[in-house]
Amino acid sequence: MKKLINDPDAVTREALEGMAAAHPDRLRVSYEPAFVVRADAPQQGKVAIVSGGGSGHEPMHGGFVGPGMLDAACPGEVFTSPTPDQMLEATKAVDGGAGVLHIVKNYTGDVLNFEMAADLAQGEGIEVAAVVTNDDVAVEDSTYTAGRRGVGVTVLAEKLCGAAAADGRPLAEVAELCRRVNDQGRSMGMALTPCVTPGSGKPSFTLADDEMEIGIGIHGEPGRRTEKLAPAAAVTEMLAGAILDDGPFADGDRVLAFVNGMGATPLIELYIVYRELHRILEARGIAVARNLVGNYITALDMAGCSITLLKLDDELERLWDAPVDTPALRWSA
């Protein structure tokens, strides 16, 4: 196992300590239980947004905490759901009296634990809504889910709902927006190499030197099929084709096109994939009105990429363009 770590059992804790040291101006980190929270939480009168999930997908979710995006993120151990007490304490830390939205990726443990945390928080008088993302078109059920997995759309939903909450919208509207984003978005990923978890020290699966996995999950769980390596144009066609066949995308639509790296794929390759994706969409009469290219929802040191398309409208474009100030996404109006 070749990693820049110390103790395999301390990876999550030590990375959180690094985040806390790097971003003291905008973040606080609680360790018992573990969550990352805006330094200026709670924001009185604003709907708060909390997400979370296993670690190993950085910058998701801790890197998305800050004005205009998440109020708090709950990191589990690597590829392990966070616990209800993390979610409950994070929810209490950010509640400003306007309620809290939980954005939950569809993995069985995450969903169950966020449900329990929501019940507990409501028992303490905090209004909670939850939206589960399930945008991965690769498989209908998977190793860790009943139903589709939640992947790249989660990043977009967190940005868009963060903007809506910053606008002062009420909880029901922010939750409805989140459901709409999830409905209008689709994703699919692929891997050139497996990832290695610090705990096991072993590759999560095997791929021959001339093979890739199409439809991979963000924990190295199996996808649709193992194939021979193909050029970027063919890979992009496979991912985009499956997404376009499944989602609500038609000639004349405009979309946000998100090319995401899995952690070990350099930016030069992601821009080549983006080139292919842009051509495919243009050929179908779909305009790319916004885009995002980079490593945002990763699988440790897996090489590969995912594509997410989100159908846009004026409202979503305005929310996307709204200011955001987090470690990983940062722009002004």
Added chain:
Amino acid sequence: MKKLINDPDAVTREALEGMAAAHPDRLRVSYEPAFVVRADAPQQGKVAIVSGGGSGHEPMHGGFVGPGMLDAACPGEVFTSPTPDQMLEATKAVDGGAGVLHIVKNYTGDVLNFEMAADLAQGEGIEVAAVVTNDDVAVEDSTYTAGRRGVGVTVLAEKLCGAAAADGRPLAEVAELCRRVNDQGRSMGMALTPCVTPGSGKPSFTLADDEMEIGIGIHGEPGRRTEKLAPAAAVTEMLAGAILDDGPFADGDRVLAFVNGMGATPLIELYIVYRELHRILEARGIAVARNLVGNYITALDMAGCSITLLKLDDELERLWDAPVDTPALRWSA
């Protein structure tokens, strides 16, 4: 070779086309000769800043083009110097009458070609100043350099000089600032794995499963020594120790601490390295006043990291905080 590419000979071109498609609001790309330029160039009356070098280090330099940083970047083929005609045409495209600063990493080809381009531009009446960065403390001479290699400080110099140019400072002052930044900064890197160039399809060097290379260059050229793998704390101590022994850093100073990934190292590991670096600096009485953690000057798909320290003062902190709006670095005041 496992890469998301099409034709190995078209990697640079196609990645540039992807960048152009992704950032039409802020960038234009010229292909014959190849350079990336601000969409709103030239800026009349502002000193323009041009950098460049071999491709394979993305986002450097094309990802740093935009308001508050570079006016243009010249990408060579992978790990190959750009040519004087690229640099000349980029210089002409950005000159707004106040002169052009060339920021050049110390590699023999880059230095010679930028010198030739400066001569040609001056022959056409454009005032040019050039500053060569040579911040890598690992080796005194290397495969591709006489003297030390230019690495991470280049990123910081481009940001800081971009801010000074945006402030309206004259060319001589911006160049002097660049020299001061280079003098006050030091870097060193390490690799867990080699990188694979698209042209060769082969690893740039070999490392056993239990080995790492300390003092590596950004092209996979050799460093100081091959060692047995060590924990992140020990690796960080090796890099930071060499930097602190060499540079102008003393108890009571404040620095910008830059933990850079080599392209295939995930963010969770970089934050662990940042944790160690922060502790080492604090123990020496050096305050980390600013920081940067992420993949900014990479070596294709190499796993590893580099550390750069820059001694700060009020002026440099103000320039660092100034607005920047590029694909890779983006913030408002």
